[in-house]
Amino acid sequence: MDSQPRDAAYWAKNVTTLKLGQVPAEAVNLNVTGRRVVGPVQGFGKMWQKTMRVELVGADVSPAEVIKTWKAEFQRFWPERNWFYAPLEGIAPGEVALLNLGLPGRMKLSTGVLVLYADDESFTLMTPEGHMLAGWITFSAETVGDVTVVQIQALERTNDPLYELGYVFGGNRLNSRFWIQTAENLARHFGVGEPEVDSQVLCVDRRRQWNKAGNISKNAAVRTFVWTLGTPVRWLRRPFIRRRAGAS
Amino acid sequence: MTEGSLITDVRELSSRASVIDFKGDVTASAEKALADAYTRASGKFTRTIVLNFSGLEYMNSGGIGMLVTLLVRANRQRQRLVAFGLNEHYRQIFELTRLDEAIGIFDSEAEAYAEADAP
Numbered sequence: 001m002d003s004q005p006r007d008a009a010y011w012a013k014n015v016t017t018l019k020l021g022q023v024p025a026e027a028v029n030l031n032v033t034g035r036r037v038v039g040p041v042q043g044f045g046k047m048w049q050k051t052m053r054v055e056l057v058g059a060d061v062s063p064a065e066v067i068k069t070w071k072a073e074f075q076r077f078w079p080e081r082n083w084f085y086a087p088l089e090g091i092a093p094g095e096v097a098l099l100n101l102g103l104p105g106r107m108k109l110s111t112g113v114l115v116l117y118a119d120d121e122s123f124t125l126m127t128p129e130g131h132m133l134a135g136w137i138t139f140s141a142e143t144v145g146d147v148t149v150v151q152i153q154a155l156e157r158t159n160d161p162l163y164e165l166g167y168v169f170g171g172n173r174l175n176s177r178f179w180i181q182t183a184e185n186l187a188r189h190f191g192v193g194e195p196e197v198d199s200q201v202l203c204v205d206r207r208r209q210w211n212k213a214g215n216i217s218k219n220a221a222v223r224t225f226v227w228t229l230g231t232p233v234r235w236l237r238r239p240f241i242r243r244r245a246g247a248s
Numbered sequence: 249m250t251e252g253s254l255i256t257d258v259r260e261l262s263s264r265a266s267v268i269d270f271k272g273d274v275t276a277s278a279e280k281a282l283a284d285a286y287t288r289a290s291g292k293f294t295r296t297i298v299l300n301f302s303g304l305e306y307m308n309s310g311g312i313g314m315l316v317t318l319l320v321r322a323n324r325q326r327q328r329l330v331a332f333g334l335n336e337h338y339r340q341i342f343e344l345t346r347l348d349e350a351i352g353i354f355d356s357e358a359e360a361y362a363e364a365d366a367p
Contacts, residue, residue, distance in 0.1 A: 005337050006306045015344055040316050041350045047320065049313075116345070117309040124309035126345070136345075138309050153276075155313045205320045 010119045012094035018114055018128050023085050023098050030227055031220035032098055032112035035128035043134030043157025044212040045164035047205035050176055052152040054183045054197045055144075059190040063141035063148055064120045070139055070186060071123060077185040079178055093118050097125075103221065108228070111220040127156075130220035132163045132171070137179075150186060152179045157209070160216035164208065176201055254278040255303075256285035265296040265364035271303030276310030279317075286318055295327055296364040300357070302333030312345050319350055328352070332360040 020032045040047050056066070070077070071091040075084040081102030087095035093115055101109045109132070116126040122140035127133050135156030142149055158164040163171070180197045187195035216222075254277075257269040266289035274282075289297050322329050330352040334342065342348040354360040 005304075005335070007308060008337055010308065011337075011341055012344060013340065037344070037346070039345050039347065041319070042346055047316075049317075119308070122308070122310075136309060136313070138313075140310075153310075153313075155316060204317060205324075 007119075010093060010117050012114060012116050015094060015114060018096045018112060020096050020098055020112060021088055027083065027085050027098055028100050028108060028110040028224065028227070029098055030110040030224055031130045031218075032096065032110075032128060035112070035130060035218070037114050037116070037126045037128050038131070038134040038159065038215075039126065040135045040155055040157050042212060042215075044160050044209055044215055045158035045167060046203055046208060047135075047155070047157045048172070049200075049202045049204050050152075050154045050156070050179065051200045051202075052176075052179050052183045052197050054150050054187045054192070054195050056148045056150060056187055056190050056192055059148060059187075059192060061148055061190055063143055066141040066148060066150060066186075066190070067121050067123065067139070069189070070141075071118070077182050077189065079181045079185075082178075087115075091115050091118055091123055107221070108224060109221045110224045110227075127159075129159070129215065130218040130223065131159060132166075132221065133157065133175075134159045134215075150183060152183055154179070155204070157205075159212075160219055161213050162216055162219055162222070172201075253306075254281045256281050258285055258288040260291075261298065261361060261364055263291065263293045265298060265361075266291070266294055267298040267300055269300045269303065271305075273306040274304060274311035274314060275306070275308050276314065278311065279314055282314050282318055286321060290322075290325060290327065294325075297322060297327055297329050298360050298364050299329060299331040299351070300333050300360075301331055301338060304333070304335075304338060307338065307341065312341070312347065315347060315351070319347075330354060330360050330363050332357050 018032055018035050023029050083100040085098040087097050089095050095115045096112055098112050103109050111131045112128055113125040117124040124136050124138040126136040133156040137154040140151050158167045180199055183197045184195045253273040255271040259267045268285045268289050319329055332354045
C-alpha cells in the first residue's frame with residue numbers, strides 16, 4: 001500500500017465534475033455545476049505564463065499571514081464589477097467558487113473555479129469548461145531577504161476561438177491589468193503606500209490548438225449573454241410560476 | 249543534477265528514447281533541473297521521453313506547471329512524453345489536472361519502455 005505523500009492534504013480529491021454549493025440570490029449561477037475543469041492541455045489559444053510580483057515593503061507580515069488573509073477575503077482585492085462568491089468552507093482543496101465577471105459593455109459572465117491546491121503559503125484555482133481561460137492560477141507568498149513577496153502566476157490558454165479573438169484585441173492586456181490591480185490592492189491592504197508590481201508575460205506556446213475549437217459550444221460568455229436576453233421573459237413568467245407552485 | 253530538492257538522472261534507452269528519473273520534490277523551484285534534464289534527454293533522434301516518478305516525494309501546483317512546460321517543449325520537438333512510477337495519489341493529480349490526456353501513464357517500467365520503443 002502507498003504511504004500518504006506530504007502534499008496529500010493540499011490537493012483536491014475525487015473531482016470529476018464541479019458541484020456548486022449555495023450562492024447568494026443576487027448571483028448569476030450559470031456554467032459551473034456539471035462542468036469539468038480544464039488545464040492548458042485542453043485549451044485552444046496560445047499558452048501564456050503571467051507572473052505578477054509585489055514586495056510588501058515595510059509590512060511586518062509573514063507569508064502564511066498574507067495567504068490566510070488572501071484566502072479569507074479574496075473578493076475584497078479584486079477590481080470593481082467582479083464578484084467571487086467564495087464557497088462556505090472557504091478556499092480549501094476541492095471547493096468550488098462562483099464568479100460573476102464584468103465584461104466590456106456592462107455585460108456579465110458567470111463561471112466558476114475549483115480550488116485545485118491550497119497550503120499555508122499558496123493556493124491554486126483551476127478553471128472549468130466555458131471559462132474564458134483554460135488553466136490555473138497560483139497565489140503565493142514567500143520571504144525574500146527581509147521582505148514578504150506576493151506572487152500571482154497564471155498558466156493559461158484561452159478556451160476557444162471566440163475568447164482568443166477577444167484576447168488578441170485587448171483581452172490579454174485587460175486580464176493582466178486585472179491581476180496587477182489585485183496585487184496592488186493586496187499590497188495596499190498590508191500598508192504599502194505605492195505598490196510597484198513587477199509583471200512578466202511570457203508566451204510559452206505560440207501554437208493554437210485547432211482540435212480544441214469545439215470548446216466554443218460551452219462558451220460561458222455566450223451562454224450568459226443568451227440567459228441575459230431571456231431575463232424579460234423570465235420576469236413575465238414569474239407570477240404564473242408562483243401561482244402554479246402555490247396551487248400545487 | 250540537484251536543484252532545490254529535486255534530483256534528476258538521465259538514461260538513454262535507445263537512440264529514439266530516453267528516461268528521466270525523478271527523486272525528490274517537483275515544484276516551481278525545479279525549473280532549471282527539469283530543463284537541464286530535458287536537454288540531456290533530448291537527442292537528435294529522440295522521439296519519446298519516459299518520466300520515471302518512482303522517486304517522487306512531493307509535488308505542488310507549481311510542479312504541475314513545470315510538467316506542462318516540459319510537455320510544450322517536447323511537443324515542439326515532435327516528441328511524446330510517457331510516465332510510470334506514479335502512486336495512486338499522483339495518478340489522481342494527473343487525472344484531475346487532465347495531464348494524463350497528454351502524457352501517457354503506464355503501470356510499470358516495462359510497459360512504458362515498450363511504448364517508448366514502439367515505432
